[in-house]
Amino acid sequence: MSTYKIYFSATNKTKNILDILTSKFNNILEFNIADNNIKNIDFNKDDLTFFGVPSFAGRVPVNILNSISTFNGNGSNIVLVVTYGNRAYEDTLIELYDFFIEHNFNILAMMTVITNHSIVGNIAKDRPNNNDVRDILSFGDKILNKLNSNDYRLDVKVPGNRPYKEIKVSKLDIIVNDKCIKCGLCYKLCPTNAISQTNYTINKDRCISCMRCVYNCTSHARYVSKVALDNLMSHLEKVCSEYKENEYYI
Ligand SMILES: Cc1cc2nc3c(=O)[nH]c(=O)nc-3n(C[C@H](O)[C@H](O)[C@H](O)COP(=O)(O)O)c2cc1C
Numbered sequence: 076m077s078t079y080k081i082y083f084s085a086t087n088k089t090k091n092i093l094d095i096l097t098s099k100f101n102n103i104l105e106f107n108i109a110d111n112n113i114k115n116i117d118f119n120k121d122d123l124t125f126f127g128v129p130s131f132a133g134r135v136p137v138n139i140l141n142s143i144s145t146f147n148g149n150g151s152n153i154v155l156v157v158t159y160g161n162r163a164y165e166d167t168l169i170e171l172y173d174f175f176i177e178h179n180f181n182i183l184a185m186m187t188v189i190t191n192h193s194i195v196g197n198i199a200k201d202r203p204n205n206n207d208v209r210d211i212l213s214f215g216d217k218i219l220n221k222l223n224s225n226d227y228r229l230d231v232k233v234p235g236n237r238p239y240k241e242i243k244v245s246k247l248d249i250i251v252n253d254k255c256i257k258c259g260l261c262y263k264l265c266p267t268n269a270i271s272q273t274n275y276t277i278n279k280d281r282c283i284s285c286m287r288c289v290y291n292c293t294s295h296a297r298y299v300s301k302v303a304l305d306n307l308m309s310h311l312e313k314v315c316s317e318y319k320e321n322e323y324y325i
């Protein structure tokens with residue numbers, strides 16, 4: 076039996092949530108799809124997979140599911156995790172659910188978790204908080220109990236709509252300033268190969284605004300333009316101010 080932790084995580088928020096959830100599971104094989112290192116995995120019926128993505132504009136980030144289109148779960152169990160920045164996850168969970176059913180996985184459990192917003196850092200600043208961590212750990216225990224019970228069914232109505240909402244991620248204006256030391260890290264880490272290896276400018280057609288380059292630039296040379304950030308903040312402040320609860324399905 077193998078246990079997998081597979082996720083797309085641009086600024087480590089989804090990874091962090093999965094790390095908490097899986098803290099009582101051993102010998103985990105871990106892949107971040109953002110590293111472009113995902114290969115075809117030969118899933119066996121008794122394997123267990125934890126799979127997580129952030130919600131980008133209420134959907135799974137573009138092309139993530141294409142990159143794992145050859146997955147065949149062979150009836151094995153999977154736990155689905157969606158993280159989001161306190162606005163809404165809309166059709167992200169149902170899109171994941173449909174994909175993994177179609178690829179022959181059994182959905183064992185699902186959760187949606189609020190994290191600090193990866194673009195506007197002052198939204199849901201303290202999430203996950205201590206209560207979130209406690210609840211996620213306890214959900215991990217419930218998953219272990221469910222695995223021991225041998226009853227793997229999940230009988231819930233999955234939140235979201237079909238057809239899914241149109242993918243409309245606004246392109247962020249990401250700038251490089253003169254603090255850039257030309258280390259090349261952003262070029263290496265960009266999941267969509269949107270950054271030029273010669274002058275580190277961004278090809279906007281390829282960029283999915285994931286924030287990975289901004290988050291990882293240790294020279295603080297890369298940032299979202301103030302105008303773009305102010306516009307986004309004034310829109311998000313209206314819809315993100317209320318405290319939202321995580322959801323657990325088992
Ligand atoms: C391009 C983009 C779109 C986003 N769209 C949403 C959204 O629709 N709703 C929301 O609540 N949070 C949204 N967020 C916030 C992220 O879903 C959230 O911070 C997530 O935990 C980031 O995870 P990561 O660090 O693993 O990439 C968005 C973030 C980005 C970068």
Ligand code: SF4
Nearest residue numbers: 255256258259261292
């Ligand atoms: S990671 Fe930062 S310092 Fe390094 S090349 Fe990219 S922008 Fe420049």
Ligand code: SF4
Nearest residue numbers: 265282283285286288
């Ligand atoms: S250039 Fe765009 S896609 Fe690439 S890491 Fe930066 S924000 Fe993400």
